Amino acid sequence: MSSSLNDSDNHREPHYHEESSEEAEKSYRRWFDGNKCGLKSCNSELRPDHACVVLVTNESKRRQQAKSKKPPAIDWVKNGRLAIHRECFDQVNDNENGKLSSRAEKNLFRASLPTAEFFDDASTVQQKAAETAKLFWFVSGKSKKPSPCVVAFTGAGISSSAGIPTYRGSDGIDTKEAMKHATNEKDNEEEEEEGAPYSNLKPTATHRILAKLEKQGWLSYIASQNCDNLHGKAGTSRDKLTELHGNIFIEYCSDCHKEYERPYEVDAYSTDCYKENYYVKCGHCGFGHFTGRRCSVHGCQGKLKDTIVNFGDPLHNQVLGGLSKATGNFLAADICLAMGSSLSVSPANMLVTLPHFLVVVNLQSTDQDNDAHVRVWGESDQFMECLSREMRNGPSTETPEAVVVKGKHKRDWEELKAEIEYSKEQETIQEAVAKNISRQSKRKKRRG
Helix, strand or coil: CCCCCCCCHCCCCEECCCCCCEEEEEEECCCCCCCECCCCCCCCCCCCCCCCCEEEHHHHHHHHHCCCCCCCCEECCCCCEEEEEEHHHHHHHCCCHHHHHCHHHHHHHHHHHHEEEEEECHHHHHHHHHHHHHHHHCCCHHHHCCCCCCCEECCCHHHHHCCCCCCCCCCCCCHHHHHCCCHHHHHHHHHHHHCHHHHHHHCCCCHHHHHHHHHCCCCCEEEECCCCHHHHHHHHHHHHHEEEECCCCCEEEEEEECEEEECCCHHHHHHCCCCCCCCCCCCCCCCEEEEEECCCCCHHHEEEEECCCCCCHHHHHCCCCCCCCHHHHHHHHCCEEEEECCCCCCCCHHHHCCCCEEEEEEECCCCHHHCCCCCCCCCCCHHHHHHHHCCCCCCCCCCHHHHHHHHCCCHHHHHHHHHHHHHHHHHHHHHHHHHHHHHHHHHHHHCC
């Protein structure tokens, strides 16, 4: 596999056609399709009709293994990742001693397991999309017409095909660092800045199909962990969207909460602008949020802030839809599509527990896998294209397996309600601090 899996293969995006057709289905290719299986004893071709697993090489462990006299059983890629058949992976994972050549390779294999990405074969993805479509029609009731019964929870994984680097995926920034692929901090910074400017990025198939489901009357709301504005670009209505962690193109007034969408990345004027006279270090995250501009509403003139929620910051309760509005819509929904997220970041991840049924689409394990009624191991673009095609087939008379086997989902409402109250309290405190700073600034000017 080393000869066929080079650096360019590692960064190849899936081949995807926007229109739903049999040709598009056949041409959808994962980045490793056509390569050889990384298990040397297999070495057969990886195809779309194969379930596969991707592993990231732990470079320090690989160097230790290279000192062994025995050749490795797996064709580990230096500073990279490899793909093997799911069946081959299971054989190695279930019987390490019989497959791997040395103790050093066993250590290398174990170190790679946390990075594993699992891919269902094409027919399984289609089958799970069909099951999800049955669930849509089932909850729509006897009318058999589109019903706003679905909500979506989206994470970084749905934007990777747009060109935005992920952090936790097999090609993610944090993963490469953990696997010792980056040699120094400068390499990590350059990796994070790769790709086109956010303003040039286009919505993915997942963004577009979600917007289409809204227009058709199925999708009632989206809660997104992403700051890239791609849901808005795809046509999702602003009043049906909460951007939990902010939007890099939107700033808001700290006094009246009016939002301003800009054609440039707003956080360039806030996060690290500590030399500017308007800079105020945030007590939660340690960065700046003020952008140096003021509200244009008559009689307000409040200071504008970016909407980015950094680690340590409370979620917005009113801005960009707000946590409270998202919670109400998720409580009222029957089905949640959770895609491209590990569902590990609290409190946002609790939203997916509120609807009756949960569909999880992600390459890696999530914190809600055991509670998912439909679990898809795959890329969201491929799944959503299959789901769109299944929905066009019309109502199904079959009862979904999720209804028969698992029934209703749990609801962590009390815990989430406490977080909403905390967000409200923190917003009130931040507003008071901003107003106090504004008053002090005016006093200084009068004295001057």
